[in-house]
Amino acid sequence: MDYAELCVTTNFTFLTGASHPEEMVIRAAELDLAAIAITDRNSLAGVVRAFRALKEIRRKIEKQAEEQSIRLSTHIDPSSRQPAGDAKSIALSPIRRLPRLIVGCRLVLADSPVDFVALPKDKPAYQKLVRLLSLGKRRAQKGECLLYLRDMLEWADGSILIALPQGMEQKTEATDHITQTHRRFPGHVFTGAAPRYDGSDAAWFAALTALSHKTGAPMVAVGDVLMHHASRRQLADVLTCMRHHITIDAIGHLALPNAERRLKPAQEMADIFRDPPAAIRRTLEIAARLTFELTELSYNYPAEVAHGEAPQARLARLTWEGLRKRNPEGIPARNRELAEKELALVGELGYAAYFLTVHDIIAYARSKGILCQGRGSAANSILCYALGITDVKPEMIGMVFERFVSRHRGEPPDIDVDFEHEEREKVIQHIYKTYGRDHAGLCATVIHFRSRAAIREVGKVMGLSNDVTAALSGQIWGISSKGAEPERLKEVGLDLTDRRLTQTVRIIGEIIGFPRHLSQHVGGFVITEDRLDELCPIENAAMEERTVIEWDKDDIDALNILKVDVLSLGMLTCLKKCFELTARHYNRPLTIADVPQGDEATYDMLCAADAIGVFQVESRA
Numbered sequence: 001m002d003y004a005e006l007c008v009t010t011n012f013t014f015l016t017g018a019s020h021p022e023e024m025v026i027r028a029a030e031l032d033l034a035a036i037a038i039t040d041r042n043s044l045a046g047v048v049r050a051f052r053a054l055k056e057i058r059r060k061i062e063k064q065a066e067e068q069s070i071r072l073s074t075h076i077d078p079s080s081r082q083p084a085g086d087a088k089s090i091a092l093s094p095i096r097r098l099p100r101l102i103v104g105c106r107l108v109l110a111d112s113p114v115d116f117v118a119l120p121k122d123k124p125a126y127q128k129l130v131r132l133l134s135l136g137k138r139r140a141q142k143g144e145c146l147l148y149l150r151d152m153l154e155w156a157d158g159s160i161l162i163a164l165p166q167g168m169e170q171k172t173e174a175t176d177h178i179t180q181t182h183r184r185f186p187g188h189v190f191t192g193a194a195p196r197y198d199g200s201d202a203a204w205f206a207a208l209t210a211l212s213h214k215t216g217a218p219m220v221a222v223g224d225v226l227m228h229h230a231s232r233r234q235l236a237d238v239l240t241c242m243r244h245h246i247t248i249d250a251i252g253h254l255a256l257p258n259a260e261r262r263l264k265p266a267q268e269m270a271d272i273f274r275d276p277p278a279a280i281r282r283t284l285e286i287a288a289r290l291t292f293e294l295t296e297l298s299y300n301y302p303a304e305v306a307h308g309e310a311p312q313a314r315l316a317r318l319t320w321e322g323l324r325k326r327n328p329e330g331i332p333a334r335n336r337e338l339a340e341k342e343l344a345l346v347g348e349l350g351y352a353a354y355f356l357t358v359h360d361i362i363a364y365a366r367s368k369g370i371l372c373q374g375r376g377s378a379a380n381s382i383l384c385y386a387l388g389i390t391d392v393k394p395e396m397i398g399m400v401f402e403r404f405v406s407r408h409r410g411e412p413p414d415i416d417v418d419f420e421h422e423e424r425e426k427v428i429q430h431i432y433k434t435y436g437r438d439h440a441g442l443c444a445t446v447i448h449f450r451s452r453a454a455i456r457e458v459g460k461v462m463g464l465s466n467d468v469t470a471a472l473s474g475q476i477w478g479i480s481s482k483g484a485e486p487e488r489l490k491e492v493g494l495d496l497t498d499r500r501l502t503q504t505v506r507i508i509g510e511i512i513g514f515p516r517h518l519s520q521h522v523g524g525f526v527i528t529e530d531r532l533d534e535l536c537p538i539e540n541a542a543m544e545e546r547t548v549i550e551w552d553k554d555d556i557d558a559l560n561i562l563k564v565d566v567l568s569l570g571m572l573t574c575l576k577k578c579f580e581l582t583a584r585h586y587n588r589p590l591t592i593a594d595v596p597q598g599d600e601a602t603y604d605m606l607c608a609a610d611a612i613g614v615f616q617v618e619s620r621a
Helices: 021-030 047-063 123-138 149-155 171-184 201-215 230-244 266-272 278-289 311-326 333-349 352-367 376-380 382-386 424-435 451-461 466-473 486-491 499-511 553-558 570-586 600-611
Strands: 004-008 035-041 100-107 114-120 159-165 189-193 219-221 372-375 416-420 440-448 515-527 538-540 547-552 564-569
Touching: 004 100, 004 114, 004 159, 004 278, 021 035, 021 047, 035 047, 035 114, 047 100, 047 553, 100 123, 114 123, 114 171, 123 149, 123 159, 123 538, 149 171, 159 171, 159 201, 159 278, 171 189, 171 201, 189 201, 189 278, 201 219, 219 278, 230 451, 230 499, 266 278, 311 333, 311 352, 311 382, 333 352, 333 382, 352 372, 352 416, 352 424, 352 564, 372 376, 416 424, 416 570, 424 440, 424 515, 424 564, 440 553, 451 466, 451 499, 466 499, 515 547, 515 553, 547 553, 564 570
Parallel strands: 004 035, 035 100, 159 189, 189 219, 416 564, 440 547
Antiparallel strands: 100 114, 114 159, 372 416, 440 515, 515 564, 538 547
16 A cells, blocks of 8 residues: 655744754655655645755765654754754654655645645746746735736646635536536646544545536645644644634634654555545556656756856956056066966856856846845955955955865855945836846845744644743753753742643643744845746745845755845944044045044055945055
8 A cells, every 4th residue: 555645734834834844854765655746735845845854864865775764853953953852742654655746736726615725747837837826926025925826827837736625605606617627627626535533434435426526626635734643733723713812612623633643654544545546646646647856946046147258257357457557567477376366267167257246246236225235154255345246355365265165065156245234125116127027136044933932832832921031931041952951940949730831831842943924134135147036935034125036045055045145234324424524524535634644444445345335445555
């Protein structure tokens, strides 16, 4: 007996799913499932985490072939820096094989009583699905996705669609929508049969069988999974309360009737679907048709071809022009040697366009009088010095260039550029205008539950008094993510024999590290030659005129996607205002004569201002 789970909701369906994507795929491996589909609500935000987890397990198994049991606690969530779940909640078992990861999402339509699980068969189908999600997100406010049946019928070509009726109260409309979809995509539409686990499964399956016959969409088994393990049931109920802004005492019929919406092994699913056994077999048939994998995504950086000049040739020209400007009396031999070495390595690795993008952004900022300065490991590069990205002189460089760009590490370069915080928005909008919103977007940042937020939110749901919640929070130092430690609770006089308090403390520990919502990165741009909205869904940010992709910096690193960091620094604004005040005071451009004798700090600051075109500063000679 074999089985593929085609409907899994992770905690990236915020305040709904009760397990990390990593936990889902590791548990699927332990249960020996053939495949697992990550299908969050109108989202692909969690699928890269699952992809990365499977990649890490494969690496460990290859490294230690004789030890094929993976403890979940060995995985650290890269954003929260916490273990992704509780290792004790997972029964360790030998891993015979790794499940195939199926990319997908659950399409929740505004005008339909039917949800559709969309599973792209190939790369073109994935690109259309991403376009569909971007369409729904761009027409809605931040964190929302507004899709209609007509949108799905237009953009879901090439995907397997599993219809999930949300009840039979609107049976006629549900039948009509499934029939329309089946006629539009013949052979690609199925009726999903998810057990209700409330004693009505026999009648529910009979109704779904009748619906399947009427619409022509064959029935397929799905678990409609919310958690990787039954121990997460209470956490799932707490998340439901947060979502509906109620306490646990008022949850009523919204509570899960049991812990059955968990990942199950093939035999257990076969027992549930013993009357329509073909429903189990179809999960494998569908999985076999889904050939798309995230490794197929090809990221193409903008070519940055200007006036027919190839990127490498343009980079070389700008480098030598910059070095000659920096060294009017002649380029030192060491600088020339460093430049030739770095140009050769950048050309070999194909990163010339990236350096040109940063150069062009900085050139725009300086043309508008906006202070900016590169920092970080970019200071190790004479290319960045020649291009004006950094003013760190080669003789001051203490690190080797390979710390910044290396052919052996296989990591893309990362140039951080700070702009005046009051003027940076002009630079951001310039990037959108230059490349288009279909080709440029800010990275997301996943906001996670940390200790204080977890104590506050869970305590409110569990009905703890403000005094008890304050006592729990009072034990947390800084941005700790250790949760409420029992030994410290005793110190403040809390009774750990109290059942509700004990449950609260346990749930707080489980929810720490859970994603709460998506925010925008402080300035990391993903810029593409091809359509960005065919790579990852794009949504509106809370701030007007900004758009954000669903993946964060760790996700794009896992897929080898470059980002350009356009950051803000308040001190640059202070310096700009200082320069303006000083210029008004002198009522003329500053000269070196204005610098007190021996004041090297002021001299260096004015030279930096001269380098970025704010003032003309006479030479020290």
